[in-house]
Amino acid sequence: MRKLLVLFFVLFTLLLFAKERIVINSYMSDPAPRKALAELVEMFQKKYPEYEVVVNTFAHEDFKVLLRTWLASPKGTADVVTWFAGERMRYFAQMNLITPVEEVFKGAKWEDFFPASFKSTCSYKDKIYFIPQSWYWWGVYYRKSVFEKLGIKEPKTWDEFLQVCETLKKNGIVPIAIGTKFPWTAAGWFDILNLRINGLDYHIALTAGEVPYTDPKLMKVFEYWSQIIDKGYLLPNHTAYEWQEAATFLFRGQAGMYYMGQFIKDVAPAEVKDDLDFFRFPIIDPSIPLYEETPIDGFMIPANAPNKNGAIAFLRFIASKEAQEKFAKDLGRLAANVAVAPPDDHARKGLDMILASSGVAQFYDRDTNPEMAEVGMNAFIEFMLNPKRISDILRKLESERKRIYAK
Amino acid sequence: MRKRLTPYLFLTGPLALYFIWVIYPIFRTFIVSFTRWDGMTKEKFVGLDNFVLLFNDRYFILSLINNFKWMIGFVILSIPLGLLFAMLMDQKYPGHKVYKSLIYLPMALSFVVIGQIWSWILEPTGGIVNSFLRYIGLGTLAKPWLSDPKIVTYSLIWAALWRQIPYAMVLFLAGLQSVNKEHVEAAIVDGANAFQRFWYVILPELRPALVIAVTVNIIDSLRAFDIVFVMTRGGPFYSSSVMANYMYIQAFHNYRMGYGAAIAVVQFLITLGFILVYVLNVLKREERL
Numbered sequence: 101m102r103k104l105l106v107l108f109f110v111l112f113t114l115l116l117f118a119k120e121r122i123v124i125n126s127y128m129s130d131p132a133p134r135k136a137l138a139e140l141v142e143m144f145q146k147k148y149p150e151y152e153v154v155v156n157t158f159a160h161e162d163f164k165v166l167l168r169t170w171l172a173s174p175k176g177t178a179d180v181v182t183w184f185a186g187e188r189m190r191y192f193a194q195m196n197l198i199t200p201v202e203e204v205f206k207g208a209k210w211e212d213f214f215p216a217s218f219k220s221t222c223s224y225k226d227k228i229y230f231i232p233q234s235w236y237w238w239g240v241y242y243r244k245s246v247f248e249k250l251g252i253k254e255p256k257t258w259d260e261f262l263q264v265c266e267t268l269k270k271n272g273i274v275p276i277a278i279g280t281k282f283p284w285t286a287a288g289w290f291d292i293l294n295l296r297i298n299g300l301d302y303h304i305a306l307t308a309g310e311v312p313y314t315d316p317k318l319m320k321v322f323e324y325w326s327q328i329i330d331k332g333y334l335l336p337n338h339t340a341y342e343w344q345e346a347a348t349f350l351f352r353g354q355a356g357m358y359y360m361g362q363f364i365k366d367v368a369p370a371e372v373k374d375d376l377d378f379f380r381f382p383i384i385d386p387s388i389p390l391y392e393e394t395p396i397d398g399f400m401i402p403a404n405a406p407n408k409n410g411a412i413a414f415l416r417f418i419a420s421k422e423a424q425e426k427f428a429k430d431l432g433r434l435a436a437n438v439a440v441a442p443p444d445d446h447a448r449k450g451l452d453m454i455l456a457s458s459g460v461a462q463f464y465d466r467d468t469n470p471e472m473a474e475v476g477m478n479a480f481i482e483f484m485l486n487p488k489r490i491s492d493i494l495r496k497l498e499s500e501r502k503r504i505y506a507k
Numbered sequence: 508m509r510k511r512l513t514p515y516l517f518l519t520g521p522l523a524l525y526f527i528w529v530i531y532p533i534f535r536t537f538i539v540s541f542t543r544w545d546g547m548t549k550e551k552f553v554g555l556d557n558f559v560l561l562f563n564d565r566y567f568i569l570s571l572i573n574n575f576k577w578m579i580g581f582v583i584l585s586i587p588l589g590l591l592f593a594m595l596m597d598q599k600y601p602g603h604k605v606y607k608s609l610i611y612l613p614m615a616l617s618f619v620v621i622g623q624i625w626s627w628i629l630e631p632t633g634g635i636v637n638s639f640l641r642y643i644g645l646g647t648l649a650k651p652w653l654s655d656p657k658i659v660t661y662s663l664i665w666a667a668l669w670r671q672i673p674y675a676m677v678l679f680l681a682g683l684q685s686v687n688k689e690h691v692e693a694a695i696v697d698g699a700n701a702f703q704r705f706w707y708v709i710l711p712e713l714r715p716a717l718v719i720a721v722t723v724n725i726i727d728s729l730r731a732f733d734i735v736f737v738m739t740r741g742g743p744f745y746s747s748s749v750m751a752n753y754m755y756i757q758a759f760h761n762y763r764m765g766y767g768a769a770i771a772v773v774q775f776l777i778t779l780g781f782i783l784v785y786v787l788n789v790l791k792r793e794e795r796l
Contacts, residue, residue, distance in 0.1 A: 165759045172547040195548055281742060337631040337651035339743035471761040482744040485656065496565075 121152045122410040124399075125170060125178040127163035132366045136430040143426065144417045151410055161282065171197040176404030179411040185221040185230050185396035186462040187307070191470065192400075193224035199401045199408065200227040204415045213419050214436050221396060221462060231415045232398040232436035234427055236362035237450040238288060239378030246273070246353050254379035258324070261382040265333040268356035275333040277355035279346025280484070283477035287464035288359055288393065290480050293321045295391040296384040300459045303391070307467035309505040313498040319490070324384060326487045339481060361395065362450060365432055377446075380453055389458035395466055396436065475500045533775070540768035546758075550765070557769035566745040567770065570753040573660050574774075577728035577749065580664040581671055586720055588668075589675025590713075594705070596676065597683050613670045614677065622737030625666035629653050653739055656746035663747055667734050671727065675720050682716025683709070722785040729778045750774045 124141070128134045134157060141153045156178070158166060163182075170177045171192060183189055192198045205212070210219050214232060222230040247253075250271055255261040265275035280286050294303050297320050305311050306318070328334060335346055335355055344367050349355035351372045358364065359381065368376055380390070399418060401411045417423050424437035432447055442448040454460065465473035479497045483490055540557055542550040561567050596607045613621060628635045629652035637649035652662040686709055694704045710717075732751035735741055741748035741756060748756075750770055758767025 168546055168762065197547060281740065283742070283744075337654040339654035339739075340631055340651060471763065474756070474761050478742075478744040481742065485743060 120150060120407065120410060121154055122180065122407055122414050123178045124153060124155045124180045124182075124414070125163070125167075126155055126157050126182045127160045128182060129157050129159045129163075130363075130366050132431060136427050139430070140418075140423055140427060143423065144414060147417070148413060151413065153414065171402050171404070173404065176402055176406045178402060179405040179407045180399050180401060180414055183230070183398065183400050184462070184466045185218070185232060185398060186466040187468060188466045188470070189222070189230045189400060190224045193227075193229045197403050198229050199403050199405065200229055201231055201401060201412065201415060202228055203412045204228075204231060204419055206416070213438065215438055217460075218396060218436060222398070230398055230400050231419055232396045233418055233424065234398075234431065234433040234435055235394050235396040236433045237454055238292065238359065238361050238381075238393040239450070239453070240381055241350065241358045241360055241364055241376055241378045242356060243350065243353060243372065243375045244377050245375050246356060255382050258382050258384045262327065262331075264356070265328065265331070269331075269333065273353070274335050274349060274355040275357060276328060277335045277346045277350045277358040278338045279335070279341035279343040280338045280481050281340060281342045281345075283481050284463075284465055285343050285346075285360075286480040286484060287473075287477050288361075289325060290321065290476075291393055291461060291464050292359065292381045293324055293384070294318070295393070295461060296381065296388060297321050297324065299388045300391040300461060303461055304467070307461075307464060309469060309472060309501060313494045313501055318494070322483060322487070322490045322494075325483070326490075329484060329487045334484070339485070361393075362433060362447075363431075365446075378450075390456070391459045391461060392454055392457045393463055394454055394460040395463045398436065469504060472501060472504050475504075536768045536771050536775070539765055540772045542765040542768075544764040545762045546764045547762075553765065557766050558773075560766065561769050561773065566748065567750075567753060569745060570741075570748040570750045571773075573747065573749050574729055574731065576660055577664055577667075577731050578725055580661070580668065581724040581728040582721060585668055585671040585675045585724055586717070588672045589720065590679050590717075592672065592676040593679030593683060596680060610676065611673050614673045616670065618667065618670065618733035619737050621666060621670055622734040625662075625669070625734075626653070626738050629662055629666075654743055656743055659739060659743070659747040663734055663738055666738065667731065671724065675724065678716050678720045678723070679713065682713045686712045718785070718788065722781065725781050726778060729774065729781070 124137075126134075126137055128137050137155065141155055145151065145153060167181060167183070170181065189198070210216070210228065214222075218232055218235075219228070222228055222232055250267060252264050252267055255264045268275040278285055278289070291303065294306065298317050302311065302317065311318070335341070335349060338346060343360070346355075347358060347360070347364055347367055350358045351368055362378075365373060365376060380392075383390070399415055401408065401415070405411050419437065421437050421439045424435035425440045425443075427433070428435035428440055428447070429443040432444055434442060434447055434451055442451045461467060465477065468476060476497060479493050483493050486493075539550065541552060541554060543553045543556070544550040592610055596603065596610070616624075629637075631637060631649075631651045631654065634652075636652065640646060640649045650658060653659055690708050690712070691704060694708045699707065730751055731749045732755070735747060735749055735752045736755070739747045741752045745753065751774065754767045754770035754774065757763045757770060
């Protein structure tokens, strides 16, 4: 199947090459982002009639698996691919499987388009490999009407947060929704707890593989995490649900809160969309500055792209204010382009939260080596089901870290 | 001369395809299993490292054990139940064709579809199974079928049996066609009761079908993949993982092609062992005849 697929794409792109086509492989498979990208492509084609753009859409998880076959095949298949900034992108840059994209800025510089603080996560060895399109924040989402009915105020501290959980539980509502059939959602909790307890520098060192998982400071993260597990505040049987399925508990008012990225709004039914709000993850240690999770999504060009010039032209369009504004507006995310204002009040609130913080992380599986991320995230799930076994779990995780980073 | 050559000429095409798409990949997998390879950069020869790691990897051992659970579940449940259904379906009574089609129906669906359907059936809050248990007042028996590491593998096997039992039934139905009716009638004349007829006359004649059914079920249990992939992805934390599934995760998610290949080799060798036992068994019987 895979071979056939590759063959198919090779033939396909060979045909396209002659016609100045641009092939984009995209993971935007949820209806809302998919539509937004299609409309962007239309805009691009109107502006540059000499190009014809073909978009191949893949389900998110399949895309992650297939990407490497596209990048590694000797004959290129795609000209532009969607991807994540940070370690996920650097991993391919290290192997020379993607191309630097400085040409996109032609005469201008990075800072004319994007925040200077984004530059490091989008580059490798001082060369830019990644064009950011949008970014978003993570927050604790809840339904305003549910909180109002129960007289709950947004908690600021961990103790207040636990009280909110207790109030929800007493009223027959599961305090915290989470779906861990795909384990990355658990990493969100790990990240934010580690950021709140140990701070950003420690978190970066950990995700870079420099801190042992048996470090006593890390133990504290799991102690706090245990508090909500032991009291039964998490959605029962969360390993049976994908994140979207868990979100329906929140939408139906059966669950109270959900620590999730802004994209949760993509899957919310129209009637609850405006009822959704979020607050900053509560403070645990007041001496630690506030850090947040803000993954950056965007595009890169495979080193074997058949039509590199076309790819650059498309990314130049993507970097433009007009394209970034359109995408941000359609999805309520924050545009990477500095000239674009937040598209709505919700996004304004998110941006304000980030601007008021002292630094940001990407996400566990975007900051960590892919193999480490896989074992790490599964270990988090194992912990969530067996919180008592944490020392044992961390010991095993540490031996994996040693093996993976020894290469 | 020409007459002798012709069949071989006809065979070259299929044989060439067979070598390119089946034999070569098997050898290639053996070679890759001795390397460390991320699927993109150059392969690095590491000798038996992958295999040593493999047998120290508790998740692999868990997957292996799960495969044996599948094997036992398939053989112990789908063979007798398949045979039972086949015996029932072989009778003629009003509506027997309807029953036959209903039982046969899951065979027409792929494991992916069956996995999806059973994910809904076993869904912990609103799924049919738990809702029904609560409805009839047995709410205590309602379980998180797919998220409790202790029972998840059995839930998956159960879902897979939905297709595996009719499969065995079809094999036995075919076998029943070849049972000599005169022998059965003779047994009736001799006054044998239904059980005696089954045990002493029909079952011995079903032996070939039985051997095939057992072998097929064993091989199917070893290559279990799709239902696991659809229903749990091997989770929670690998507790429902089987070898094929773990291989897929290691090779394509963790980018450890060499390690994945080593898993594939182990799986291949175990399967080959069972196939050899079967083939030798068949050869021996043919010699005897």
